[in-house]
Amino acid sequence: MKFDRQEALHQATDLFWAKGFHATSMRTIQQAMDMRPGSIYASFGSKEALFKQALQYYAANSQARLAACVEQSDSPLAGLKRFISEVVMGCDQAPSSMCMLVKSITELTEDNVELLLEAKRLLNGMEQAFAEVLAQAQAQQQLSGDVDSTRLARYLQMQLMGLRAYVRANSDAKEHLESLIDDVFNGFITT
């Protein structure tokens, strides 16, 4: 049976996502991957390199899910809202209610500049993906075209960060969740 690199990376990503960079030890990762240190270092290089690849794996997954949401919905805007709901409501199964990129940017310091910059870069990619969906909505007259879509995307991203952080801090506030999502979504639509 061949070694499944993708699956191993998936396990590592979930662990890093749940516990963060510093609190996740290589020994825990070895256990989750069912691999011995030598193999891991041969495949991924180092803990930092592995984390970087985990970030990229996570970001690629997120963008794919956004694209899937848009495709499965009737309109770009509906797809966007579906994505937001999916992300915020489905946080029970996820390793963390928060975005792994935001968590990483929150945790990392100048001691790991490369990782910090990579996380920022990938998060900017997400913002651009949002902007593209919003531009689509504008092209289809679903959204007023007199506001810069990148500005809307920025506002949306900020709101989404706040939403997911709030859920993390107040996990029992699931009741208010749908209304909060609506507030966020409507708030930024009418901006």
Place this chain on the structure above:
Amino acid sequence: MKFDRQEALHQATDLFWAKGFHATSMRTIQQAMDMRPGSIYASFGSKEALFKQALQYYAANSQARLAACVEQSDSPLAGLKRFISEVVMGCDQAPSSMCMLVKSITELTEDNVELLLEAKRLLNGMEQAFAEVLAQAQAQQQLSGDVDSTRLARYLQMQLMGLRAYVRANSDAKEHLESLIDDVFNGFITT
């Protein structure tokens, strides 16, 4: 010269705030405090206990600053906006652009339940403080009284989390900052 417990705690708080719980070693703290391990453990108990006291110190400071802002301003609402601006704009001197409580809640897991719960508790305290200021504003007819002030406070806290996280992730976006603050503030006022 007597040992200044408050000053020592202040140094520790700044370190924890900047680097988080796991990435801050006791040796770094010893250096920042200019104290030897024995003295620290005699005064504060353990790393966890020290961090808990740092959280409390930080939260008390934050509430005091909010109160000061309200007092120095002409109205509760103006005080609130001043506080938000102060917090978001003045993040250059601060150890981190993000709230230490939010950072902690983001970083900590079930491996340190007590710290996690304490951070959540203190953050709820902040939210309540917001609610009180908003209730004041309602009492002075500065804000419509037909919306629950605790609901407004919740929304404000979510927005503030998003704002500070966004600034952290996109530190070069200081240009859009004032407009973002306005958006946040106005957005939640008209809700």
Place this chain on the structure above:
DNA sequence: ACTGGATTTGAACGATCGTTCAAGCCATAA
């Protein structure tokens, strides 16, 4: 000056960290 209790010191502990590498294993080719 002397004493006794409180405080400060810093070496050292065991545990765990990220990482390495010689030795063992296994599939393929001759």
Place this chain on the structure above:
DNA sequence: TTATGGCTTGAACGATCGTTCAAATCCAGT
């Protein structure tokens, strides 16, 4: 069957982690 080359293994490394504690130091009261 044997030789070869790459992959896997897990013990072990030095560094650092949080923490302890006996010894040194300090200072108030006599």
